Amino acid sequence: MFAARQVTRSVFGAASRRAFSATAFNASKVVVLGSAGGIGQPLSLLLKLNPRVSELALYDIVLGPGVAADISHINTKSNVKGYTPDPAGIKECLTGADIVLIPAGVPRKPGMTRDDLFNTNASIVRELAKSCADHCPDANILVISNPVNSTVPITAEVFKSKGVYNPKKLFGVTTLDVVRASRFISQVKGTDPANENITVIGGHSGATIVPLLSQSGHSLEGKERDDYIHRVQFGGDEVVAAKDGKGSATLSMAMAGARFAESLLKAAQGQKNVVEPTFVDSPLYKDQGVTYFASNVTLGPNGVEEIHPVGKISEFEQGLLDKCLVDLKGNIEKGEKWAQENPGK
Numbered sequence: 001m002f003a004a005r006q007v008t009r010s011v012f013g014a015a016s017r018r019a020f021s022a023t024a025f026n027a028s029k030v031v032v033l034g035s036a037g038g039i040g041q042p043l044s045l046l047l048k049l050n051p052r053v054s055e056l057a058l059y060d061i062v063l064g065p066g067v068a069a070d071i072s073h074i075n076t077k078s079n080v081k082g083y084t085p086d087p088a089g090i091k092e093c094l095t096g097a098d099i100v101l102i103p104a105g106v107p108r109k110p111g112m113t114r115d116d117l118f119n120t121n122a123s124i125v126r127e128l129a130k131s132c133a134d135h136c137p138d139a140n141i142l143v144i145s146n147p148v149n150s151t152v153p154i155t156a157e158v159f160k161s162k163g164v165y166n167p168k169k170l171f172g173v174t175t176l177d178v179v180r181a182s183r184f185i186s187q188v189k190g191t192d193p194a195n196e197n198i199t200v201i202g203g204h205s206g207a208t209i210v211p212l213l214s215q216s217g218h219s220l221e222g223k224e225r226d227d228y229i230h231r232v233q234f235g236g237d238e239v240v241a242a243k244d245g246k247g248s249a250t251l252s253m254a255m256a257g258a259r260f261a262e263s264l265l266k267a268a269q270g271q272k273n274v275v276e277p278t279f280v281d282s283p284l285y286k287d288q289g290v291t292y293f294a295s296n297v298t299l300g301p302n303g304v305e306e307i308h309p310v311g312k313i314s315e316f317e318q319g320l321l322d323k324c325l326v327d328l329k330g331n332i333e334k335g336e337k338w339a340q341e342n343p344g345k
């Protein structure tokens with residue numbers, strides 16, 4: 001379980017090389033479900049390099065123990081164990097978990113939307129969510145599997161059905177949208193991406209991804225603005241096209257997932273003002289029937305500490321947000337309805 005002791009260096013900060021040799025004082029069990037996949041492997045690697053992690057449990061339907069054996073040779077202190085899909089395995093894997101990252105499921109091929117993954121990934125996520133609800137109901141659950149706008153509500157419905165839902169501990173991982181938004185603006189403006197932190201709100205697919213450039217101090221006009229917005233909203237498609245049928249973003253996603261997990265660990269270990277964007281059960285647009293929404297969130301020892309308001313946005317951004325809310329409502333309702341009608345065994 002989380003121990004309230006501080007580690008001073010971040011794997012992702014400027015002093016990252018030294019971070020790998022920083023002394024770890026903490027005791028945090030982190031689980032990756034889908035650890036042998038395109039995201040799962042580099043994500044597990046980054047978590048092994050993180051001195052805040054003391055125990056790493058790697059589960060997959062194939063190769064969980066193989067990936068674990070490989071990663072376990074890295075000379076950092078954390079213990080690594082791999083698990084296969086048998087009931088005793090997943091129970092041991094999840095018991096005592098502080099953080100569970102879920103990148104299990106199929107990725108897109110060119111021509112598909114994230115919603116096209118629903119039929120396959122909904123039941124994968126539902127079954128894994130059931131195991132989490134049974135074996136680690138108090139863990140922070142980080143859903144990466146797409147379509148995030150629907151798989152997060154599915155996970156919530158499973159936890160609700162088992163009477164253990166805690167909205168403060170369920171997160172859709174939208175970090176990659178902010179990573180991209182920050183990288184892409186730095187390419188347009190010739191700035192250092194490390195100094196950029198563009199707020200992105202909404203959800204995690206196409207028009208539901210709404211970057212708020214007006215809050216960043218940068219301004220773009222006309223085609224340059226439209227190209228930028230399109231690139232952020234459809235950054236995933238850029239990678240899907242470049243991989244040409246062999247998957248979607250994995251390496252950048254692993255970095256983004258590891259960053260989010262690192263932020264949760266920092267907050268759990270007592271660091272204040274840890275803010276990350278994430279898709280959570282949110283009051284911001286509930287009056288419009290949108291029950292989950294991504295925005296900046298202050299993280300604390302118990303997960304979500306404060307959901308930040310969207311703040312002042314431009315008329316153009318309001319137009320993007322209006323479109324986002326329509327799509328998002330549909331994605332959320334689809335996930336909730338499916339989970340309620342298909343509880344599984």
Ligand SMILES: NC(=O)C1=CN([C@@H]2O[C@H](COP(=O)(O)OP(=O)(O)OC[C@H]3O[C@@H](n4cnc5c(N)ncnc54)[C@H](O)[C@@H]3O)[C@@H](O)[C@H]2O)C=CC1
Nearest residue numbers: 034036037038039060061103104105106107144145146253
């Ligand atoms: N939230 C985000 O920003 C992003 C989400 N994704 C999503 O992440 C998911 C995974 O992507 P990749 O790693 O590229 O796919 P992948 O196919 O390379 O890996 C998926 C892994 O999940 C495993 N798996 C399948 N069913 C499982 C189950 N029931 N239990 C445990 N493991 C299971 C597979 O064996 C495989 O190792 C996709 O749905 C993709 O769309 C991808 C990029 C960004």
Ligand SMILES: O=C([O-])CC(=O)C(=O)O
Nearest residue numbers: 108146176236237248249
């Ligand atoms: O595009 C995809 O399918 C994977 C993803 O969510 C992303 O890269 O943002």
